[in-house]
Amino acid sequence: MRIGGISCLFETRGGKAVISCRRHHNIMMYVMSEGLGPVSQVPSHLTRIPMALLCPNTNCNNKTVKGEVIHKGPLVTVATGDLILKIIIHEEDAMQSVDCQRMSINLIIFGALAESVSHRVNPGDVLWVSGFTVGKSPTANKDKLHPCNLLLSGEDACIYISKQRPPEPRSSLASRGSSLTPAEDLRTPRAPRYTYVRLDELKNMAVVNVYGVVVFFKQPFKSRGTDYCSSLKITDQTEHKIGCTIFCENLEDHPRIFQTGDIVRMHRVKVHPYNNSLTLVNTFGFSVVTFSGTVGGGMEPRTSSKNFQLDEDDRRTVEELRAWAACQALLSSVSAAVPLSAVQPNTYFDLICQLLAKASIDSTCTLLRVWDGTRCPHALLKVIVEPNSTEGPSSFSKHKESHIANVLVYDNHVEFSKHLKPGAFLRIYNLQAIPGSSKVPDLTSSQPVESDHLAFHLHGGTSYGRGIRLLPENSPDVQELRRAMEAFLDHQDEDVSELNDSELLEVWSTPPEFIDGDVVDCRTERCCEHQLQLVTLTQVKQNTDGQTHHVRAQIVSYEPRQLHRALKLFCCSCSAIKDVPDEELLAGIFSEATRRPTACTPPPWALSGHMDLPGDASASKPSVHLSTKLMTEGKTEQLIFLMGCSLEETQHLSSAYPNVVPVAPSCGQLALLDLTAPFLFRGANRHYGCKWCSEAAVREPSAAGVEQIDETIIAERAFLQCGSNRYLNQSGGSKQHSSDHGYTLSSGRQHRYVMGPTTQLCSESMKACGTERNQWQNVSHSLSVSAPSQSPHDSSCPVQGSGDLNDVSHVLQMSGHGSTCVSWRTRQRVRRGRARPATRSAILWSSNPAVKVQTMHNEAQWTRLDWTGPEAQHLTFKHIKCSVF
């Protein structure tokens, strides 16, 4: 409703209308009283449209979308002062047949409406929205919600709110079993509910379900038995504090606690006596769900359970515990996370940060280079490490460097750190800030450690909850971190904009062939000590005398648009560079190979047989060839040669066997497939041969040969892990992967393919074909990058997600071998109420592997690159603005 053209806030409470008008805000929000039927208050000219039917060209005139709020994000203030709020609503009464991804949708609300809604809407409320526009959701691949967003801004945007019934005064902890109203029973038949026991009513050896506020916790650590062990202490309104010990083999089954004050719901824990008190230990069927402890915060359950239930009573219980805990002293003394800007010397604190780079110092110490967008007022410890021992960028701009903290983590945390990737968001628990000099292990005298600087140490062990936790993207802490980083980057942009582009010689895509004859203004933040002599980039490239030139470069756009195209296969032997083949092409090569006549003489060193693939009794069985030598050494499964498998099946099997080589009959003998296809599958990583340098022959592997693979793999382990982490899954496990690739990768007992009892061994009449050693030397020479497949994510949103992009640049930097392509991070920014991609990315190629391309770490600033003449001949500039100086 709009009154006299003045935008208003209109509420009805208990049947009474409350109208307030604000001249300067366009707020159209209606809070409907519970007593009145909400539908009757939504204007009749609005037609409800099911969420499933929403698409970017939907006609939104006089349409309304209804849904229950299942998530409310924080109110975000962007650099321009605009406000943005994201809410997820769920269409509860959608038809069963509807694609469930389309039943929940993001609402992006801008301006004053965002602020009002943020204050008045809570999870559980039901909204009718109108006056929206439909946009493509850039996060659909990630959040698995509706492929569209509803955007609410401007005068037409309007939200009708039906408030959730206020909590009843009774305690929901007491008697859940009888709390259903008859109406609820009739509407939705529910699974049996759980009864929760208060912490003062625990009976010895009873198996119970409990709720509690976390007052202490340790991250899961490896026990001496088979499991990881989590230790936590919880309390509730009874003020009893109960220790809990959770043993689970899988980390994801442990409570996902980020901080004290979080709320846990545990099912099936057993009460054990210990030291004159009671402890809860998980028992069969255990499951745990964790919620943020923030009053009014989101209700996203953190759990790995697939069938968990969460109803109104649960939400109420969580809110009651939140409200209760907020008034207790028990949590006020806990160490809250502290930004770098507020770190005090000689204190222990938690740091929420992003990992930028890491480097191993020695077997007991790893350096984590982190930042949180704020600057520590104290001088920070500098640790000098070899650039090639660093994972992630080895240097940063001076400005960014001043915001980076060096964290030294010890002992058990070293192991955990191995799994961290640059770009990850972390909470580091119980960091100590130590002033003064600090000895860092294994640093030579040429690598001095500065004194009187603040050093951050994460000591070994798990005492005081010491540990590191990966934070998910949707955590409020990460969102806040991102805002701080955006602020940093925005500030940086302001510095850059002071440069006058017209004063610079700009070169797009290719180096210029001439200079206008005018003197180029060489003002720059860097001073060059050499004599300045202006030359063109062409002259730089043609120069053969080895003179060093300085080139100033700034990225203005990026290529290729599809990120996976940024990865190239590079052959060190012949310097060939080629694209990573896409999945369709590869599938075709495998498919063609399976159709070949199978008559073939296996080599004499192999034992051959068949492999049973589950669920495919009618199809011809793939052949498998194993090395007799490896078998006698007990390494039968180290390396298998597979014939007659599709790409998908090969990928499946590579999750169960460490080294899988696809082969096909060729001229009656065993041969590798066309070398366009990978010749070795190692987990999620694929290794490619070079068509020009490698022979497509299969030779007998030896233990030495297999070790050679291992050496190669070990040498490249970090970058291989990168590939595997990116393309296998995000959950850290090795089980699922579906939509991105169109097939599922599985491992573990459940889906493991086995070589069944039908394996036939026929070792006679086989023929050798070559020596063993060269084959694997070829392997080490020709393998390059793990192959990403063409995923819908890449093709539709090439610049989405800094994580992916970080991965790419990371992979490229790690690829070593002279594969000199460099990529920069891009970032998505929100400005003036709209998401606007600010692309700062480029790829620089060198056709000569000997040329080491210098890295530019600051995507928005001019960076100086130094090359000597002969090296420059091999350089190609793409989509960067260059100026010689």
Place this chain on the structure above:
DNA sequence: GTTTAGGCTTTG
């Protein structure tokens, strides 16, 4: 239907 650990008074 077995085992693991059972905070903590740190500290390279």
